[in-house]
Amino acid sequence: MKCVLTVIGKDKPGIIAKVSNLLANKNVNIEDISQTIMQSTFTMIMLVNIENATATMKDLKEELVSLGEEIGVSIHLQHEAVFDAMHKV
C-alpha cells in the first residue's frame, strides 16, 4: 500500500534522519521524497510503501505522531488514494 507521509514544522537538523530511521526500522520503503520551505515552514513529503512493514498502519501512525511531538513537527501518514481522489479529475 502506497502512502503519503508529510512532515510540517520548523526546520532543524536531523528531521529526515529521524523519520527515515523510524521507517527503516519498520521495514517501510521510501519511494520518493521532496522537501521545500513553504511560507517559512519546513515541508517534507515522502511517498512510502508500507506493504512489507512490520507494524500495522495504525501503530506506524502512532509512532510517527509521537516522534513528531518529540522533535516539534507535525507528521501525517495517509493512503495515497485520498490525494488522488481529491486533486485528480
Added chain:
Amino acid sequence: MIKTSEIIETINMVDKEHFDIRTITMGISLFGCIKDTARDTANAVYDLICSRGKNIVKVANDLSVEYGVPVVNKRVSVTPASFLTAKFMGEEIEIALALDKAAKEIGVDFIGGYSALVHKSMTESEKSFILSIPEVLSKTERLCSSVNVGSTRAGINMDAVKLVGEVVKKAADITKDGLGAAKFVAFCNAVEDNPFMAGAFHGVGEGDCVINVGVSGPGVVQNALKSIPNASITELAEVVKKTAFKITRVGNLVLDEASKRLGAERGIVDLSLAPTPVIGDSVGHILEEMGLEEVGCHGTTACLALLNDAVKKGGVMACSNVGGLSGAFIPVSEDIGMINAADSGSLTLSKLEAMTAVCSVGIDMVAIPGDTPVSTISALIADEMAIGMVNNKTTAVRIIPVPNKTVGEYVEFGGLLGRAPIMPVHNKSAEKFISRGGRIPAPIHGNKN
C-alpha cells in the same frame, strides 16, 4: 506525484477546517424478518442487523486511519418499521427495542427507520404505529423515527400532520428536555437513501444491504471563501463548487472502499454541508462570509440558495451516485452561527421557513416554548410540508417544544445536537384549520404523467 501544495491543502482541511466523513450508514432491508408474532419478528430483526452490521464500526475506523479523514458517525438505517408491525398493532415497541438493542450491540451511534410513509393516507396499523412513537423514543436511546406526511405526487395528508403534531408534543413531554422530539422528523418527499439522522430509513425501493456515505465540510467552504474576500458572487459560486467537488471525491472513495469491505451494495454519497456546534464548522458562518452581518438578515435566503446549488453542482461531478438530501443543512442548535443569530433575534422562525425553500432540508433542531399548542406545531409542520410539496423537494421538520421552558431560555442537548435558544412561535391559532382533517390535494405540476 501530487503537488506539495495540494497535499498541504488536504491536510489543512482535516486539521484546521473540520473536514470529515460525517457518516457511513448501512441500509438494511428487514422485509425478510416479518414473522407471525411480534416476538419472532423482533428476534429476526435483531439477528439480521447484528450479522449484517457487525463490522461497520471496525471498517469505518480502519478507513479513518488509512485515509487520515475522520469518520465521525457509524449508523444503520432499516426498512420503515411500520411495514413490519402491521400484523402486531399495539406491540410495536417490541420491534423498537430490538432495533435499539442491535444498534448497541454492533456499536453504531444511531439507527434510523422507526418510520411510516403515510403521505396519501394511513392504514389502521400505521395510525397505531405513529401513536407508538413517543413511548418508543422515551424507551430507546439510539433509535430515530420519521413519518412522511406529504409528497408532490400525493399532496399532504393533513390527518397525519395533525397526528404527528401530537407525537412531537408528547415525545418532548415524556423525555428529558424534550430530547425525544430531537430524534423525530416529519417529512415531505422523504428520500429513500438519506444517510443522515434523524431522518434516515432504508427505502422500499432499495436492495438487501447498501452503504451510503454522508460527507461534510462547512469549515472547508468557509475557509475557501475567506481566501477571496473581494470576489464577485459569480466567483463565490465557482469556489464553493470546486470545494464541494473535492470533499465529495473523498466521500466517493470512502463509499467505494466501505461497501467493498462490508460486502454491501455501493449506494450514494450525500454531499451535505452538515454543521456541528464547533467554531469553524458552521453553515451560518459561510453565509456571513459571503457578506451578511449576521445570518437571518435580508439576503440570507439568496446566499443560501447560491450555496445549496453550488454544493450540488460540485458534488454531482465528483461522484457517480449522488443522493440523500445533498445540500446545506440549517439545524439551529447544531450550528454556532445559527445559535448566535437566533440568540440575537436576527434569525426568526419565519426567516428559517423561507430558507428551507432553497436549501436541502427544513426547520431543523429548533427549540420552541413547551406550552406551544399542539395545533400550532401541526400548522408549522403543514407550512413546511407545503413548501416541499410545491417546490418538488424534500422538506423536514424537527422541532422540540421544550417542557417548562419559554422564550429567553436555553436548552442544552450536548454533543452533536448542541444547544438552542427557545425561539418564539406565532401566537395566533390555527386550531380550526388543523382540526378539519383531510388532504391537501397534490399541486398541478405533481401530475406529470
